[in-house]
Amino acid sequence: MMHSPKSAVKPSPKSSVTFDAIGTRWQIDCEDVHNRLPQIKAIIDSYDQAFSRFRPDSFISKMSQRHGTFTMPEHGYELLSFYSQMHKATGGLVTPLIGQTLSDLGYDAKYSLVPNEDISITKQWGDVLSFNEAEISIEEPTLLDFGAAGKGQLVDLISDFLGATNQSYCVDAGGDIRLNQKLAIGLENPDNFDEVIGVAQLNRGSLCGSAGNRRNWGSYNHIINPVNSQSPERIKATWVYTDTAMIADGLATCLFFSDPTELRNYFSFEFVILYSDNSAQVSDNFPGELF
Numbered sequence: 001m002m003h004s005p006k007s008a009v010k011p012s013p014k015s016s017v018t019f020d021a022i023g024t025r026w027q028i029d030c031e032d033v034h035n036r037l038p039q040i041k042a043i044i045d046s047y048d049q050a051f052s053r054f055r056p057d058s059f060i061s062k063m064s065q066r067h068g069t070f071t072m073p074e075h076g077y078e079l080l081s082f083y084s085q086m087h088k089a090t091g092g093l094v095t096p097l098i099g100q101t102l103s104d105l106g107y108d109a110k111y112s113l114v115p116n117e118d119i120s121i122t123k124q125w126g127d128v129l130s131f132n133e134a135e136i137s138i139e140e141p142t143l144l145d146f147g148a149a150g151k152g153q154l155v156d157l158i159s160d161f162l163g164a165t166n167q168s169y170c171v172d173a174g175g176d177i178r179l180n181q182k183l184a185i186g187l188e189n190p191d192n193f194d195e196v197i198g199v200a201q202l203n204r205g206s207l208c209g210s211a212g213n214r215r216n217w218g219s220y221n222h223i224i225n226p227v228n229s230q231s232p233e234r235i236k237a238t239w240v241y242t243d244t245a246m247i248a249d250g251l252a253t254c255l256f257f258s259d260p261t262e263l264r265n266y267f268s269f270e271f272v273i274l275y276s277d278n279s280a281q282v283s284d285n286f287p288g289e290l291f
Contacts, residue, residue: 022048022151024174029181030162033169040158047154050076051146053099054109064099064143069135077133079146079153079246086148086250087125089266093257094250097123098226099145105220105229113217122226147222152176152208152249159245171245178206178245187272187288190237197280198272200288206245210252211237223256232256236276241287242269 016029017037021044028040050073052058059073086094100120106113123129128139155171159178162169170179177185182203186196190213200207212221212231221231238255240248251269260271260283270286280290 022052022154022173023054024151026174027172028158028162028169030169031167033162036162039161043157043161044154047075047150047157050074051079051150053103053143053145056109060099060144060146063136063138064141067138067140067142069137072131072134072136075153075157076136077131079150080131080136082149082153082246082250083146084125085266086254089263090254090258092125093225093227094148094254095122095125095226096144096146097125097129097142098224099143101226101229102145102147102222102224103143105224106217107215107220107222115218115220119229122229148253149246149250152206152245152247155206155245155249176206176208176245176249180204185288187239187290188237190274196291197274198288198290200239200241200286202241202287205241205243206248207239207241208245208248208252209237209239210249210256213237223253225257234276235273236278237274239272240269241271242267 015031015033016027017033018025018027021041048055049057050059053060055061063070083096101122104116104119106115123142128142130137151173155173155176155178159169159171163180168181170177170181170183179202185200185202185207187198187200189195189197190211210223212223215222219231223231225232235256238252240251240255242248242251247267248269251263251267254263255271255273270283272286272290273281282290
């Protein structure tokens with residue numbers, strides 16, 4: 001995820017906090033954010049304990065050890081429903097069942113970044129996974145991964161918590177951004193982290209990006225095609241602007257696998273795609289420009 005917020009007005013230290021959590025750097029700007037920080041961190045920890053595949057005490061880790069039916073964790077139904085939509089929109093190429101493949105390739109709980117000799121074949125959704133509002137069932141032990149949209153959903157949960165008091169806010173989790181205030185956001189150059197290739201002018205909604213430039217090892221990065229267990233090479237980076245961070249985050253990954261015209265049959269969003277030859281595609285109503 002790869003945006004650098006750039007604003008003409010620097011937030012007051014009293015209204016801005018930065019901290020590390022769930023493997024990324026957070027910056028949250030809100031008038032009383034210091035008073036609300038314990039509650040924010042409690043939201044993050046509760047979410048991480050449910051959906052992280054990197055901690056052994058998480059719901060996801062426990063579910064990877066045995067098959068059966070499990071009580072749906074809080075926010076899980078919304079998340080899985082969105083994954084089901086992405087799975088359909090991409091012909092199965094975005095799936096939570098990619099978890100074991102990612103781990104075998106080296107993106108595991110220890111961040112070994114060393115692929116195993118044998119790489120698991122990603123399982124088919126209909127063969128092993130089903131869910132409803134109350135329960136999630138798996139036919140065999142399965143390591144799920146919600147990296148495509150989970151952080152975005154967490155940004156939404158914190159944004160909704162802050163926005164419930166009608167205060168202005170900006171939540172930035174490693175470049176997954178949701179806000180309700182005017183802000184110019186630079187689009188980071190994936191080839192040079194000190195440069196931007198464009199800027200988005202926002203006053204509400206969410207802007208999220210995806211690229212393989214920060215989590216990469218050998219020929220792999222965190223974006224993996226479940227059919228061939230390879231990382232896509234045709235696209236360098238994507239950015240998506242829409243109402244919520246969960247949807248923006250997820251669609252930024254979907255764009256590596258599906259044409260935006262096809263995705264727009266399912267979702268409403270604006271986008272930027274930077275291809276490997278440095279050409280770019282920008283939707284007509286994207287709220288910004290490339291340099």
